[in-house]
C-alpha cells in the first residue's frame with residue numbers, strides 16, 4: 001500500500017474552561033491515503049474543527065502522533081511544520097476568509113506567489129481553476145461583487161492552487177443553501193478527483209458525506 005498522506009495515532013486534545021477539563025479528542029487513529037476523499041462526520045461540537053486543526057499544524061497542544069507525508073510533525077520545530085504545511089497541505093476555508101480588496105483571480109494567485117511561483121504561472125493556474133469552477137467571466141470581481149456560491153468557489157480554487165497532497169476543508173459549503181451547497185461540493189470533489197489530491201472534509205451533513213470515498217464518524221472524542 002502506498003504511504004499515507006496523513007496518519008494520526010492516538011491524537012488527543014483537551015481544553016480547560018472555567019476550571020473544568022474537556023477532553024475533545026480522546027485518541028484519534030486515522031490514515032488518509034493519496035487521492036482518497038474522506039468525510040469527517042459529526043454533530044456540532046463533536047470536535048471536527050479541532051481534529052482538522054491537528055492535521056493543519058497551525059496549533060499546538062495535541063498529544064499523540066501526527067505524521068504528514070512520512071514526517072512526524074509533532075516532533076518538528078515550527079519552521080519544519082511551516083514547510084510541511086506549505087509543501088503538502090491546502091485549506092479550503094469558508095468564503096469570509098477571502099481577501100476583500102483583491103479580485104477573484106488575485107485571491108487565487110497570491111498563495112501561489114507566496115509559495116514561490118512566478119506571477120505569470122500563478123495567473124495561468126488561477127484562471128484554469130476558476131474557469132473549471134464556472135467563474136471564467138468573474139475573474140476581476142472582488143468578493144463583495146460575487147454571490148455566496150461564487151465566493152465559495154473562489155475559496156475552493158485558492159485551496160487547490162498549490163496542488164496540495166491533502167486538502168483540509170471545514171464545512172466548505174456550510175453557509176450555502178442546499179442547492180448551491182450540492183453544486184459547489186460536486187464541483188469541488190470533481191476537481192479534487194481530477195487532480196488526484198486527497199481530502200479530509202468536515203461536515204455534519206450525512207447526505208454530503210455520502211458523496212465522498214469514505215466516511216469516518218467522530219463521537220465522544222474517538223472515530224468509530
Ligand SMILES: Nc1ncnc2c1ncn2[C@@H]1O[C@H](COP(=O)(O)OP(=O)(O)OP(=O)(O)O)[C@@H](O)[C@H]1O
Pocket residue numbers: 015016017022024042043044045046047048049050051204
Ligand atoms: N480554544 C478552545 N477553548 C476551549 N474549548 C474549546 C476550544 N476550541 C474548541 N473547544 C471546545 O471543543 C469542542 C469541539 O469544538 P469543535 O469546534 O472542534 O467542534 P466541531 O465539531 O467543529 O463543531 P461545529 O460543527 O459546531 O463547528 C466544543 O465543545 C468547543 O467548545
